[in-house]
Amino acid sequence: MTSIIKHGKKEAQEIIERVIGQLKHLQGGAVEEKCPIGIISMENWEWPQGVGLFSLYLYYRKTQRTEIKQYLIDWFDRRIAEGLPYKNVNTMCPMLTLSFLAEETGREDFMSLCREWAEYAAAEMPRTEEGGIQHVVSGHLNEGELWDDTLYMTVLFVSRMGLLLQEQRYIDEGIYQFLLHLKYLTDRRTGLLFHGWTFNGRHHFAEALWARGNSWYTAGIVDYLELVQLPKPVERLLLSALEQQAAKLAELQASDGMWHTLLDDPSSYTETSATAAFAYGILKAVRKGFLPEAYRNIGAKAYAAVVSRIDSEGVVQGVSYGTGMGRTLQAYRDIPVCPMPYGQSMALLMLIEGLEH
Incomplete structure (x- = not known):
């Protein structure tokens, strides 16, 4: 089997080091931040930082x-000393x-926070009809809305805590959320996922087949199956969707190997974070026997x-800024890069997986 790493594992390791260096030191200023909590600098607590932390943890492991x-x-320790933001779908992401770390270090302060946030997500977080986790984010309640991002940002953590605490209702909640989100977000014509669904009007907004939203499923499902032992019929359904x-x-x-930010729209720009997450999920799924x-x-x-879009300093180029629910397809085409x-972090996960092939 020929390695997918074109120039050898030593060079891949060097790229990994540069990507990590840039991840740790990203700062705002490239675009005007629109989120209440900044999502560029690693010195904030939000979902982008959570994704970055998890990629670093997997590399450490x-x-x-x-x-x-x-x-x-x-x-x-720095974030806890500063005071944590209020709990919502996106601020849950660093908790995974x-x-x-709580398990590995034995630190009760870490574990206490994990218990508190997991119980909030499982029992108190706002719900849509049919008990879906409402995609509440910093500054927006998004009443009645299911988004494909939720599975990665919150459900992975709840499921992980179910395993850690031997709390079956957390595991069951994770299973239910995966199944419910697939029920309402799957485009039956393509097998792809719509970005969101609202019970208030019962529609898929712009019917966007948004690349990064889809990639949260591709990347998330392979990690989810490592976190939790699922009933075979559930696993079969989730892998069928994959x-x-x-x-x-x-x-x-x-x-050129990329995917467009609107997957079915070649006029929209190609987007690197989604392409990296797709590469990670697909390669890992093949290695695990989940995909042929x-x-x-x-x-x-x-x-x-993706490697071709990592510059000599380790900066991953061609990444779209945080993307809320678009009411038009043009809104997705206009997201700054x-x-x-x-x-x-998604490039890091992909590079690490590449070492296995």
């Missing part, structure tokens, strides 16, 4: 490099990494495309 673990511990999605992604992949070997080439092509923590 693979390499056992203690300085990475210490960076993560110090990051949480904290749950691993293969449906992957089949359409193979059809829509651009000639034939998909490996799709992931490898995407891997090479700038380096972001999740661009760095």
Whole structure:
């Protein structure tokens, strides 16, 4: 089997180091921040930082490099000392990494926070009709709305805490949220996911098949299946959804290996964070036996495309800024592009997975 890493593992490791260096030191200023909590600098507590932290934790787990673990511990200590933001879907994201650190360090202050936030997510977080987790974010209640981002930002953490605390209702809640989100967000024509659904009017907003939103499922499902032992019929359904999605992604992949920010719209720009997350999810799914070997080439092509967009300093280029629910397709085409923590982190996850192939 030919390695997907074009120039060898030593060069891949060097790229990884540069990407990590830039992830730690990203600062705002590239675009005007529109979110109440800044989502560019790693010194804030929001979902992009949460994604970045998790990628660093997985790299630590693979390499056992203690300085990475210490960076993560110090990051949480600083944020806790500053005071945490209010609990919502997106601010839940850093808690996934904290749950691993709490277990590994034995620190009760970390574990206490994890218990508190998990119980809030499972029992108190606002719900839509049918008990879906309402996509409440900093500054917006989004009443009655389900978004595909929620599964990655909140449900992975709740499920992880179910395993850690042996709390079956958390595990059951995670299963229910995955199934309910697939029920309402799946585009049956393509197997892709719409960005969102609202029970207030019962529609899919602009009917956007948004790349990064789809990639949260592709990347998230392979990690979810590592976190929780699912009933076989549930696992079968979730993997069936993944293969449906992957089949359409193979059809829509651009000639250079990228995917467009609106997956079915070649006039929209190609977007690097989604392409990296697709590459990560597809390659890992093939390695785990979740997808047929034939998909490996799709992931490898995407891997090479993302590497070509990492500059000599380790900055991942071509990443779209945080994207709220678009009421028109043009809104997605108009999202500005700038380096972001999740661009760095999804490229990092992809690069780490590439070492396995």
